[in-house]
Amino acid sequence: MDAKAFLTDLFHAAVARADPMLCLPPHLPPRPAGRLVVIGAGKASARMAEAVEAAYGPCEGLVITRYGYARPCAGIEITEAAHPVPDQAGVDAAQRLLALCATLGPEDQVIALISGGGSSLLCAPVDGVTLADKQALNAALLASGMPISGMNVVRKQVSAVKGGKLAAACAPARLLSLVLSDVPGDDLSEIASGPTVASRATAKEALALIDHWRVALPDHLRAVIAAAPPPIAKDDARLANATALIVAAPSHSLLAAAAQAQAAGIEVRMLGDALEGEARDLAQSHAALALQIAGAPLTCPVLLLSGGECTVTRQGNGIGGPNAEYALAAAIGLQGHPRIHLIACDTDGVDGAAEVAGAYAGPQTLKRAKGLNVSPQDALGCNDAHRFFASMGDQVVTGPTLTNVNDFRAILIMP
Template sequence: MSSIQDPNDFLRSLFSAAVKQADPMRCVPAALPPKPDGRVVVLGAGKASARMAEAVEAEWGPCEGFVITRYGYARDCQGIEIVEAAHPVPDQAGVDATGQLLEIAEGLGADDTVIMLISGGGSALLCAPADGLTLDNKQTLAADMLASGMPIGDINGIRKELSAVKGGRLAAAVYPAKIVTLMISDVPGDDPSDIASGPTVGHAGNAHLAIATLAKWGVTAPPAIASYLEKGGDPLSPDDPRLAGVENIICAAPSQSLEAAAKIARDAGVDVRILGDALEGEARDLAVTQSELAVQIAEEKLSQPVLLLSGGECTVTRRGDGIGGPNAEFVLAAALALRGHPKIHVIACDTDGVDGAAEVAGAVADPTTLALAEAMEISAEGALANNNAHGFFEAIGAQVVPGPTLTNVNDFRAILVLP
């Protein structure tokens, strides 16, 4: 028998459990090797990197180091310097900070060890344009790619072509020092080369593939970037000998957070069905597919609640000028597809606490969502058409706003079907 009292509160508690599972203070110590002899330098970038640095110092005491994180995600560390910059579109602070990090990296020797802390968001925070390119070039392209609906793997592949630090180039700068990279994965499939665009992993793509990908998604590169790619770029091969000694360790992944939420649900008497931890695609389309599945389940003679869990990274193709993100858009599209179904509740949130560019993790929807909006003369259809999911859920008081979570294992989606 289920112990669920309030379905919306229950779904919020599952999201909190998923975030807690990926807290660097929990996962980093388990992956951290014994402290090496000699000089140890901690470097890193990502939304979780400052918290990861805090976790390293909790184990080892004050350390030398330099870490770049998103505005609002800094932590007070004992010895490691924490610098903040912009995400998801890079800024000059990120360029300056990356320059400082590279100076430290290039001053290391064969007797030194680097603990590299990498998490989602590092692609924007580590910003060092390749020769001949500028920050303006990269800002323009980043904004256009994010608005196009392009999958994150494709975006990161292009980023690697245009960077002096991604695609293994940071590791090459650190060479010949030894590198142990601890990663918190925010990418479908947990491929280390995709996490923060793989600063310690070589790039298997090429400029011709990048050109084809931009064309496929209808993105026009700024002239300087187009010219750079047409000349072939300068990728660093995964077989480059400077990368041979790098050890890449994933210490937290989306699947682990889904399992943590699933355990709580099962303990509450819920039948849990995990649909996958690496789902991609247009947020509104995935919402319709999962909502249809939920309706089919609701028509069965259920003896207990059913929970559909999924992770991954959805995308949004910008059609309007509203404030939205893939998780809020998923929930809004699901609410419209469900049309106030009396047995179904939905949540979708980004585990980093930021959905799109809004300081909001996501939203919840229940059987009353559309009726409440209608009573307030708010159009759900209009909000979806204008990509204004955050504006919609803010107006009806259904946002999930945890603030900076200090971690990042991608999207968390849950649909609860009651008997």
């Protein structure tokens, strides 16, 4: 078996399962007779819009996606903006989207296409907050090691669309949100910071997270967060006509990969689809488990599958992608075990801020690094895993996958 090719194929199977062209159409209702408006934001939103028009024909609407992720649509306007740190294009597009929502009436039907990345792409700062403030806040949050759930709590306090505020802007129209989950636990209020669903995030909780994770904020931004209004609750009248459905989730993609592995005679052990925490810590735990399994008699290969969203606390000048950092830390922990291979990739094709999905590591990784005079420990110490794997040609590069159901990790243990 070519373990690297096999693991890469499993990753592609996981991505294919979350393709909006396949997973979204079964959830579309019959096209309404009246006005239909399609809105959305996220890395997968343009592909989702393409799927909507494949089913309905040309539609009215506006969708915001990441640079390079646009898809051809006949009626829905696709606009691109920056991710993970927002830019002026995102602000302008969000304002235009809100202006479109202001034209809606009680007889209109809205379909909102939401996927991961929407937090940055749908950027509408509240009064007293500038784009520069949002950029600095996002950069500080990404570097802090704070879990994505915590980041979303903070982001909601300074946004005019997150935390159900976009749904409120659509009222009194009927609103159906179709969502691709990229968060552990598939909590609708956390995906893209929950722009179309009720929120529980309070200003008090946001400030506590900022203090706990030592996120430096200017005084005026802290004051805006402290003065944020209560969250939009489930019983808010503006959400009375709003519903939301998850059309793809990390668990679906892991099951697709598991089925492919089982068909090849491999025993699959699921470690969970909602794992969080520091990437290097999770990697060490998984490496220890793999070594334990490898030390026992095996009658067939064993595959450990997991998903979720790891974080990286920046300590150096590297890019710090969590999947590459996981792969590097796991390789160090496995110490070149001759029968263990692994892959760790983000299903959206972007690991952290790098245009790289992730990386493969195997029995020869540390030996080859030594031959190239590349130190894995030094690379891990400065969060430079991407450069480490690039030097050996073991990065996984997909380009835009047009979907996003978060991290995919697989460890293959041969008999």
